[in-house]
Amino acid sequence: MSGKNYCIWRKGINLTDVIILKNINKVYPGSKETAVSDFSVEVKDGEFLCLIGPSGCGKSTVLKMIAGLEKPTNGSIEKPLSVGMVFQSGALLPWLTVEENVAFPLYAKGLSKEKAEDLTNKYVQMVNLGEYKLKYPRELSGGQKQRVGIARALAVEPPVLLLDEPFSALDPITTDEMHSYLLKIWKETGKTIVMVSHSMEEAIILADKIAIMKEGKLKKIIDVELKRPRQEEEKNFITFLEEIKLELNS
Numbered sequence: 001m002s003g004k005n006y007c008i009w010r011k012g013i014n015l016t017d018v019i020i021l022k023n024i025n026k027v028y029p030g031s032k033e034t035a036v037s038d039f040s041v042e043v044k045d046g047e048f049l050c051l052i053g054p055s056g057c058g059k060s061t062v063l064k065m066i067a068g069l070e071k072p073t074n075g076s077i078e079k080p081l082s083v084g085m086v087f088q089s090g091a092l093l094p095w096l097t098v099e100e101n102v103a104f105p106l107y108a109k110g111l112s113k114e115k116a117e118d119l120t121n122k123y124v125q126m127v128n129l130g131e132y133k134l135k136y137p138r139e140l141s142g143g144q145k146q147r148v149g150i151a152r153a154l155a156v157e158p159p160v161l162l163l164d165e166p167f168s169a170l171d172p173i174t175t176d177e178m179h180s181y182l183l184k185i186w187k188e189t190g191k192t193i194v195m196v197s198h199s200m201e202e203a204i205i206l207a208d209k210i211a212i213m214k215e216g217k218l219k220k221i222i223d224v225e226l227k228r229p230r231q232e233e234e235k236n237f238i239t240f241l242e243e244i245k246l247e248l249n250s
């Protein structure tokens with residue numbers, strides 16, 4: 001199901017919103033703390049949203065609720081049935097090759113061998129790993145492993161791609177490369193992306209919209225109206241950075 005089709009059959013709401021979180025609260029069972037408090041956000045079709053904030057502020061919890069891996073205690077969530085998720089570690093199965101890792105969820109969904117192979121080839125090519133498709137995860141660099149993780153999430157063709165600090169274990173040069181890959185894929189596929197990041201710079205490089213969280217609450221949403229590719233030296237880049245720092249320190 002494409003993002004656009006999904007929007008057509010939902011009635012009574014803004015047709016271009018793909019994800020709508022309304023007044024979400026999350027208290028984990030057995031916990032006294034509120035992990036996420038009165039959190040609301042809308043993400044439009046094809047938009048790139050970054051969630052940032054200090055460790056423990058509830059970013060992953062929000063992402064897991066969008067993924068359907070956690071339920072909110074209160075509040076409502078509208079989202080497509082199918083979402084793709086990319087994890088920090090890549091979460092590849094070590095005994096499977098690159099192409100088998102990408103194909104795995106497709107066979108799990110019951111697709112035919114032919115269809116699964118087509119989709120696997122398409123997305124392995126998209127992340128430029130065609131030459132590596134018979135390699136095992138242990139034979140790949142950190143960046144390559146993350147590209148397999150992205151290909152696997154894309155292969156089920158979900159309208160929404162969710163990423164939880166996907167590049168935080170990579171060196172700075174590889175991280176820059178991964179940003180270019182992700183922006184290229186985003187442009188080619190038109191996916192709606194929600195990504196958790198611990199880096200303000202990464203959020204400004206990638207996102208249309210940055211949601212700043214602190215202690216479970218949404219502090220501010222910033223629209224990053226800068227042309228891509230974005231450079232950290234640009235005056236406007238620095239202005240956004242200052243704005244985020246101010247918000248996080250207030």
Ligand code: ADP
Nearest residue numbers: 028031033035054055056057058059060061062
């Ligand atoms: P972030 O991703 O911003 O670092 P998390 O969403 O992981 O933050 O965590 C938010 C809060 O919820 C933290 O206080 C964390 O300890 C708590 N938390 C996260 N996952 C669980 C869980 N499965 N059970 C209980 N508490 C949790």
Ligand code: MG
Nearest residue numbers: 059060061196
């Ligand atoms: Mg987290």
